[in-house]
Amino acid sequence: MTTSLSMGGTANIRAIDATNFVVAMTGVFDGGVYAKVTDATDIPDGKKHYDLRHYFVADDGSYIYTQDKSVHTPVEGTTYFAQTEYTVVEAGGKFEGLTGSFNSWGAIDYGKGVGVLRFEGQLNHQ
Incomplete structure (x- = not known):
């Protein structure tokens, strides 16, 4: 059952x-995160592409580790619109077994x- x-x-x-x-997180994680840039590429149109690792840890110690792709688009000055897709590579505690x-x-x-x-989004637990 999924x-x-x-x-x-x-x-x-x-x-x-x-890097x-x-x-500080609210919502489903309600805890903290450490994020690290593992690769960065500046594109001629001004966008920045990043590979990242995120380590999400909830207040109860449950965790999700992700490998990610992010695109940052310049808006004005030093402000960028960031869009990231997080892919679960490991999960534990109440998040054990989650994928996606x-x-x-x-x-x-x-x-x-x-x-x-x-x-936002949805992870599957199998």
Whole structure:
């Protein structure tokens, strides 16, 4: 029998440096996240493409680790519209057995090192 988990919530991002970020989460995760850029490519049209790893940890210690693709589109100045697809590579605790992908979108200000994202989607539990 397959069950699913509806994803939803927000992420408040703070940059540690150019490739490492800490995130406070609300919603399904209700905890924290560590994110690391593993590859970055600047495209001539101004967009930035990133490969990332995210380590989502809920308040009870349950976790989801993901491998991700993100596209950041310039909006104005140092502000970018960010769209990311997260693919689960490992899960534990109440998230044990979850598979699939979910998405986020929102704004990141590279100049200030802060951002806010909304995440949504559905993961399957088999």
